[in-house]
Amino acid sequence: MSASVLYDAPGPKAVVRNRVYAVVGSLAIVALLAVGVMRLADKGHLAPEMWDIFNYSGIRQNIADGVLATLKVFGLAAVGSLVLGVVLAVGRLSDHKPVRWLATAFIELFRSIPLLITIYAIWVGFLTDYSMWALATGLSVYNGCVQAEVLRAGINSVPKGQSEAAYALGMSKTQVMLGVLMPQAVRAMLPTIISQLVVTLKDTSLGYIILYPELLNTARLIASNTLVNGQYPYVSTIVVIGVIYVAMCLLLSALATWIEKRGRRAKTGIVMAGAAEPAEAPGVLDSPDGPPGPRTDAPKE
Amino acid sequence: MNVLLDNFPEFRDGFIGTVSITVVSSVIALVLGVLIAGFRVSPVPPLRVFGTAWVTLLRNTPLTLLFLIFFFVVPEILFPGMSPFLLGSLALGLYTSSFVCEAVRSGINTVPLGQAEAARSIGMTFAQTLRMVILPQATRTVIPPLSSIFIALTKNSAIAGAFSVTELFGWQKLMSDRGYDIVPVFIWVALGYLVVTFAISGLFRLLERRMEVAR
Numbered sequence: 001m002s003a004s005v006l007y008d009a010p011g012p013k014a015v016v017r018n019r020v021y022a023v024v025g026s027l028a029i030v031a032l033l034a035v036g037v038m039r040l041a042d043k044g045h046l047a048p049e050m051w052d053i054f055n056y057s058g059i060r061q062n063i064a065d066g067v068l069a070t071l072k073v074f075g076l077a078a079v080g081s082l083v084l085g086v087v088l089a090v091g092r093l094s095d096h097k098p099v100r101w102l103a104t105a106f107i108e109l110f111r112s113i114p115l116l117i118t119i120y121a122i123w124v125g126f127l128t129d130y131s132m133w134a135l136a137t138g139l140s141v142y143n144g145c146v147q148a149e150v151l152r153a154g155i156n157s158v159p160k161g162q163s164e165a166a167y168a169l170g171m172s173k174t175q176v177m178l179g180v181l182m183p184q185a186v187r188a189m190l191p192t193i194i195s196q197l198v199v200t201l202k203d204t205s206l207g208y209i210i211l212y213p214e215l216l217n218t219a220r221l222i223a224s225n226t227l228v229n230g231q232y233p234y235v236s237t238i239v240v241i242g243v244i245y246v247a248m249c250l251l252l253s254a255l256a257t258w259i260e261k262r263g264r265r266a267k268t269g270i271v272m273a274g275a276a277e278p279a280e281a282p283g284v285l286d287s288p289d290g291p292p293g294p295r296t297d298a299p300k301e
Numbered sequence: 302m303n304v305l306l307d308n309f310p311e312f313r314d315g316f317i318g319t320v321s322i323t324v325v326s327s328v329i330a331l332v333l334g335v336l337i338a339g340f341r342v343s344p345v346p347p348l349r350v351f352g353t354a355w356v357t358l359l360r361n362t363p364l365t366l367l368f369l370i371f372f373f374v375v376p377e378i379l380f381p382g383m384s385p386f387l388l389g390s391l392a393l394g395l396y397t398s399s400f401v402c403e404a405v406r407s408g409i410n411t412v413p414l415g416q417a418e419a420a421r422s423i424g425m426t427f428a429q430t431l432r433m434v435i436l437p438q439a440t441r442t443v444i445p446p447l448s449s450i451f452i453a454l455t456k457n458s459a460i461a462g463a464f465s466v467t468e469l470f471g472w473q474k475l476m477s478d479r480g481y482d483i484v485p486v487f488i489w490v491a492l493g494y495l496v497v498t499f500a501i502s503g504l505f506r507l508l509e510r511r512m513e514v515a516r
Contacts, residue, residue, distance in 0.1 A: 006342055006427055006431065007344045007421070112494070115459075116460055234374065245362065
């Protein structure tokens, strides 16, 4: 249902009324922003000197290091979570009961515990001196569980004829899984997988709490170590770092949307999963209407 | 076992803290989310743009960054010395409102076309259509995703613990600072969270069953 179904095409009176609402609404939003900016300016947070600190090569170097550290842990966590996701998904669909139970228990346990709790426990308990590895391990465990559920939804959405045909050809279970089901599942769920990677990227900021020097922690260090006009430049630093974060996440989201569009254009029987959004809630996959993945009434080419 | 019994008052405070921050920020998220979903489908373009910008921006911001903004920038704009609990629930509520908004919007999209058309044809305005016809019917489809959004909110509230809000993660940190072994602490905290998340999913399952209608 498009939005326009909710209201008629505006007549002359409604056009005027909508314009009035538009002007009042925009004025209210602009006024709110202006008050915020003015309050900040009053307290000297928007003084040119506050922003001048980003011209220092030392601080630029710090930010570059922070971005690199974030990307490094993101890369580790992405690889780790995808590998773990494949293993857990295969385990959960295994024919052997103990394997299936083990995988299910692992997934359900770590999916329902806050990520921060897991990361902190790993950091304090096992990897105190290696905060990067603690962060990467925690992220891999949590996101691996989510990716496993996504992959499972993808595997279940592959038409049954595919695996039946593969078995009829005499392929082994491993061959069917790795050669037939997994590639189609990955292809179908790619947008969802990438949106979960966006969540992973966002969650690298938890490194702030276990003192891993990633981007957010760098921001805090910069802000609390630079004294400008007798104040710490928290506002300007947070704005700059925030823009970098949002840009990184938007880039990755754009990639997911692009892949989804490209997949829809391709003439295979596999339907791509719905528009990628960094869904905070992997539990959506448990909806009673079945997996949110590709619809089974795929148009056959 | 000892770690829980010896520090039970702190654990109880932390558990109550987790529950209360979850409840307060759920209410904020629900109200804001429905409002912004209304903005996003409204006939007034600037409000639509505002809604889209709100959702895009908040959904692509790490929650930790949002907490940092709320603890260092917002007190400067409003007034200094706001309580961490208030700031934390605001940050969490605003962040979750973007997800609620998207859930409500897709719920609106599942209401059959004829409903809105019928409402319009008997002369209802946009606000009336939305309030009296569309949203009540959308509620049913929105409940399952809302349940998982609120569970995610409960899990995210752990981050508030790192920003000096009294809740379960704060207890975990306190215990590890006091030198207790992390594994039992982890298990107790995990159990605490499991109780809250199970309560939420049970509540929503109850709601779902009560709202069930044969169509």
